[in-house]
Amino acid sequence: MCMSSEYMFLMMVIPRPSNPKFLIDVYLEPLIEELQNLWHLGVLTRDSAKDETFTMSATLMWTVNDLPAYGMASEWSSTGVMGCPVCMEDTRAFYLQNGRKAYYFDCHRQFLPPDHPYHRNKKVFTKNRVERKVARPRLTEKQIRDWLE
Template identity: 70%
Template sequence: MKKLVRDLGLPVEKIDVGKNGCMLYWKDRIDLDYYKFCGGATYKPIGERNPNSKKTLYAILSLSNSRRLIDVYLELLIEELQNLWHVGVLMHDKAKNETLMMRATLMWTVNDLPAYGVVSGWSTTSVLGCLVCMKDTTEFYLQNGRTTCYFECHKQFYPADHPYRRNKKAFTKTQVERKVERLRLTGEQMHDWVEKFSLTVDVSLSLQDNYGHEHK
């Protein structure tokens, strides 16, 4: 990856990360010799003969830790996006042969469902796996299959007079769907709702209150 970025003519900066992936040694944390949350040492002795020699502990972003710790690694990107919008970057307009201060913002991203869960921080698997229904998601657990099932959850999105809502044969027997689609939150409502949660960069791996019941 380093070689690829350099071949594009872009700068490369190496940033150390905590062994559990819970924090970056960056900005005001760059000179810390202990982990911010657990207090453990950043280094460990290489051998008993020379205890002053130290080996850096490191972690690599992988599928096992990216989902819960995504905001740790996005911290760098968010910093750049904020600078791009509030400060801007000096650009050269070759057609007019003049320089200008360009400002830009990221409005949205397009992802598949697994990546959507990682980037949003709300898992799209297991219970509460719908980012639209959120805490009102209607799933059930298959005891034999040992997995969460969302069979028929789509029926609530049909119009109130849709025949599928009253169909007791083609779907779950004897059941009529009376639940209506959950009203989607506006951007302002969503912002106010997530404001009560702390960032991983502030509380490390601690689970938030009501995790698995109202949010994921």
């Protein structure tokens, strides 16, 4: 029942030709404030089956974005050499000499388990290169908050 369409709220921001890019905060700020109130304070709700009221809390569990929308919402560049939101500044991407396009091929073998055969594969990926780099651990909540300030 809770997953039927009358109980869902869909919010979409469709950019016009004058795309706000990183000014998306103006549109999202009221939503974020309301979500914070719903999580911390809750809202008085009536349960008709039990005929009683309770304080209901709510949260935004996830969003579904394409990469440009992810970049706008997170304020992380999703283009160019720093375009990978997982690698961040620890990327090995570079620009191709002809065409000035960002090149990401073979940047993500480090995220495979250490004993994965792709780490040793010299033919399918960058020629004669074995992946020895180990992916850094995911950032903690505190590290992310410190980095944002």
